[in-house]
Each structure stands twice: as C-alpha cells, then as structure tokens.
Amino acid sequence: MNPAFVTMTLFLLAGLLFLAPLLPAFVELHRKRDAQPLDVIQQYGGDIRHFAHGFRRFAMRFQSELQQCVASGTTARGSLPNGDDYVLLGLADDSFFLPATKKDLTWPSIVAAGVDLVLPDGLTFAKEIYAAGNLTGGARSTFRAILGEKSVHLQRASSVIRWAHAAHLLRAEQDCHLYGRISSDREIQLQSGCVFQRVNAPLIISGFSDARAGALAPQHSNAVHDLPVPLPPGRTLYDGDLEIRAGEVVAGSIVTRGKLHIGSGARILGSAKSNAHMTVESGASVEGSLVSGTTMHVGTNCRIGGPVLAERGMVIESGTHCGSASMPTTVGTLTIELEEGVLVFGTIWARNEGRVVRRA
C-alpha cells in the first residue's frame, strides 16, 4: 500500500476524531438551542400562599355564577376551556357527593361552594376545592388543594396533597397527612399523629387547644420580650463542647464547635449555635435564634425568640413557644417531632417530614 496514502488516511482519521466532539458544539453555538439565561425566579418571593392566591384569582371567574347559586339554593355545573369540569354549590347538602361514594370514591371536578360545606367521609377530590364559607372535610378523605375563605376543618386521617389555605382557622384532626404548603391567615391546629412539611400561620399549635390559652396568657418570667429588642452584636466562640448551667444568664451570643447543653431555666440574651447536637433543658429561654449544625432537642416550656434551625432534625417538647405574636419566626430542619402543646408563631418547615406526637 502507498505509504503516502496511509499517512494521509491516518491524518484524516485523526483529524476527524479530533473534530468529532466539536461538531455538536459547533451546531449548538450557531443554533443557540440552549442559550437562554438560567431560570432565576425574579418575582416570586417564596410566599407559601402563592398557589392559594393564584387559585383565588382563578375562582373569581365563578363568583357571580356562584352567588346566583347561593341566592337560588341550587347547584350548577360547567367546563373550563382546558376541559376541566367544575361544580358550583349554592346549598349546604353533603348528599350531593353521595353518588361518588357509591362509585369509585373519587370526585373528579373542581368544587366551588358559596355556603358552608360539609363533605362525606372517604372521598378523594382530584381537583381543587374553593369554599366561601366554612369547610368540614370527611374523615379519611384526600384533597388535592383547598382554599377556604373562612375555616377549614380536616377530619381524622385526611390528606392534603399540594396545598391548603384557610383565611381563618385551619384545624387538622389526628393522623392527617399534610403534604406541600399549609397556611392560614390566623391559626393552624395540628392534632397528634399529623404529618406535615411546610406550615405557616400567625399561630401554629400542635396538639390540644388548651395550649392556646398559654399562648395568650401573660408571659412567664423566662419569656422572651414581645417587643423587638436589638440583640447584642458579636459572640463568644468556644472550640469544644459547652454547658450553660441551670439558671445561668448569658449576656450575648454563643457559638460552640462541639455540643451545646443549655441547662434548665438558663437564659441567653443573644443567639446560640452549636456545630454538634444541642440540648435545651426545660424552662430555658433564648432571646435570639437557636442554630444547630446537626440535631437539636428543646425541652418543655422553653421560650425561643428567633429562628430555630437544625441541619438534620429536631424535637420540641410541650409548652415551648417559638417566636411571639409580634415577632414571627421559622422553625426549620429536615425532620421535626413536635410534642402536643408547642406553639410556633410563623413558619414550620420540615423538608423531609414533620410529625406531631403525643405528650410524653
């Protein structure tokens, strides 16, 4: 074989192999199929009520027809341009849904009720529900999403798949599963066994409603101030573990590279951070935030003023208050266990799972 031919062929093949990975690059450079900036959300500020607000705007299109149904005490049905069916209820009659309970237990259309609505047990609502009045769900029901302009009462072992919002009280009975965003403009009550992820309201109560009395009663001596107080700047850094003795008062913030143990009745006038497990004994108070690099255990009747954050998980025992009416806060981690009787003013965000457990 001609050596020149072989050499040329070799060079050509080598050149082709070199150019091969550049060809898709060349095509992309000229066609610009993926040349848009990454999608950075500019306007959405992470509001938990984002979908509820959107659905309320959507529900406005039904309002005049819904009012007519209420005035005449009738129901109406229709279809949206996208093919979704809807039903407008102008009367309080849970027998309306009974045919569904005898068939496949799934209600397929959007429901908009102009009056108080009581739903039967065991149904799955595949589309959103809008309730202009109070809404009482049936036990063991499953809801895609709920917007209640008054109170929403979820009966035992119900599930919310995407979101639920109540303008007044949102109460979930035992063993409800609340996935996605759960919010209220006033108050949320979660009974024991409830599982949740992201919850927001001016007041969130786990467990018995008698805890609410504690929230509204005059603050205990160890309570954080209810008015914003500037926290002392700076902090003291400890390289190992640290124990704050029972009853001790710490003026300022503390950071430990190891574990942190805050004794019973101790008071920290700043914030506290541990890079390992943190334990807060009963009756302790922290004016600022509590932050743990791993896990956290907050005992009974503690008062925490600022955000309560743990990177892996936390347990909060009964009688503890996080935030206050005038100073909302966030309790956030991957896995949260709340005993009955915990009060949070603001947001609870459990990335994996939050659960309300019975008082020990």
Added chain:
Amino acid sequence: MVDCLLGIVLIISVYTARHYLFTLNRLFGFQRHPYIDTDSANWPPVTILVAAHNEEKVVSNILSALMSVNYPQNKMLVVPVNDRSTDRTRAIVDGYVQKHPGRIRPFHRTGGKPGKAAALKDAMEFVDTEVILIFDADYIPGSGLIRQLVAPFFDPEVGGVMGRVVPLNVGTNLLTRLLDLERSGGYQVDQQARMNLHLVPQHGGTVAGVRRSALREIGGWNDNALTEDTDLTYRLLLNGWQTVYQNRSECYEEVPETWPVRIKQIMRWAKGHNQALAAYGFRLLFGRHRATWRERIDGTLLLGVYAMAPITLIGWVLALAAFYEGVAPLYGLVALLTFTAYAATGNFAAFFEIAAAVRLDYTRQRICLLPYLILGFGVSIFSVSRASISQLLAPITGAQFHWDKTERFRGNP
C-alpha cells in the same frame, strides 16, 4: 529538574482529586441549605451597598429591582456608592432618590483612593445596621433575594454570606456562553460542595453580605486589597467567622462580552488572589487561629488556584525538557502521575465538574459546548500566568497596579 516536575505533578494531582471530590459530593452527597427555609422572622435592618463606578448603562436596573423586593421597606436602606463616576451615574441615582424618598441614601464619592474596597470603606459612615449586603451595579436581584441573603445572619457564627451569580447575557457570543458554563461549575458545584463539606466557600463581593460587627472585628475593609472579597473571606476565617454559600439565592449578572475585557478581569482576580495567598497562605495553614484543619487545607488550595496557572506552564516546559533530555523514564509511578497531570492540565476534572453543574441546572444542549472550554482554559492559563509573573516582578520593575473597570454591555446594539 525531575524532582521539580514530580512536585508539580503532585500538586496538580491534589487539585484533580479536589475537583472530583467536589463533583461527586454535589452529585451524591448530602446538600446543605441550612438557612434557605427561613421565611418568617423579625427581619433585622439591612443596608445594601451598590458599588457603582461609571455604571450609567446598568445602575437603574438594580435600583428598580431593589425598590421592588419583598423585604420590609422600613428596615432596608439602599446606599448607591457612586465612586468617582464621570458619566450619568450620579444623575440617575439622584433621580431614584427623588422617586423613592427615604429609601435610598446616595454616597457620591468624588475623590480618594481608587478601587472598590476603598469606596466601600468610605461608605461605611452611611452604615448603622448590623447586616450589610453588597451588590455590583450590573446585578439584578429578584424579589426574595434580600431575605435569603439576610437569613444566614440569624446564625451567630456567620460573618459573611454569598449568593449564586447567574449570567444574564448568555447568548451573546461564544465567550458569554463559555463564561456561563464556568460560572455554573464554579457556583453550582465548587461553592456548594465547599458549603456541604464545611470547607471555605468564597465571599464574592457581590450578591453577598457581611456582618458589621465581624467586619469591625477584623479591621474593616482592606483598601490595599486588589480583590476585597478574597481578602474578606480569609480575614473572617482567621478570626473564627464563617462565610456561607446560598446556592438557591440566585442573581443575574452581566458577564464580559469581549476577550480583552475578560482578560483584564481575570488578570485582576489573579493578582488579588495571589496577593491574598502571600498575605494569608502560610498563616492560614500553620498559624494559631480558629480555622479547622479541613478549612486550613481547603482554604490554602483555594488561595492557590490562580498560582496553579504559571505552575502548570512550568510543568509543561519541564515535562518537554525532561522528555527530550531523556531524564524522565515514563513507566511505573512516574507514568501514572504523568497521566494524572495530563488529565488535570487537559483538565478532565474541571470538565467533569462543569458537566455535572449543567446537569444539576437541568439544562440540556449547552453541555455540547464543553469542548470549547479548552479555549477559555488556554486564554486563562496564559493571562493568569502573565498577571502572576508581572506581579512577581513588580518589586523589580516598579510597575503599579492599575484599576480597570469591567466594561458594561447592556443596552449596546
């Protein structure tokens, strides 16, 4: 010669391993976002410094964006730091001050030392809040960004915070597309992995924040620093303050659209980084301070990233010389290390990192441009080497550092 070459190969191998560690951590490790869920709080007062030197093309965009963020209005003050501008920046800023009374307090700096650090240092007289955020004028913050950047300061260990930079003018030309890929790799993988592994996320000096008491404790802004952000990162670290990275706190920026502008930018970064390496490198690694061992090692490697460019070039020259001199037998361990060095200089590790970042960003076609990164890599290695060598020779040549403003392209036809 061979010992020197082996030393270089060893250093390059360490960086290669680091790239792989970061990428694998981002793909399979536990991801830390400890503050991002903080959405209810008694939000503290915040001052937002907007560094602006001849920014008439872009300054109105950021001021408009800041006026519409969801942070409580009565707790947020915007301070445009108009640093000796000779264009219409002052008039534009004053227009916004009139339009939004009480929400913007301009600082029109007409003289003094050049440079962003010096301007920020002078602007501190306008700051009386514990939390300070800093933006360059070409950035466009979204509605929820200010809350996201403030939230980490509820942690008393946090002295600095850094958000993610996302190029806006991606589709302009090959350079902007390559910079888009580089930014993805740098933030989506590098910064977040350092956050995940409790290493040293770098303060970027924009889309960023600093705690005033921490800044005061470390002596304020260092106006001799060529890159005040790197300088800040290391002084915070040496004093036991953490800088944290928030990958989900994204903000648009404008990247250079021409190679000369890009070269000037990266040369300035290289000089600043090298300056910080000289100032803090030894002390960080061996000194008595609060940094952990993993922070010491990662921080030193981070300081050395720009020094790696001339080291790699020297390695290439030594490798060629050794080969032609016949002094480097290419077998056994030497062959293995040589292969690793090749992988790093061709930089498969960095390519892997960027490819992983593109995947994590859920983008698809832009990964096709990956082979072109060799072009950006080539330009960078020679530009950075040139900057490093001129910096080394500066005491002999007497060359002074000259501040070059990064040219803006927004609004250009």
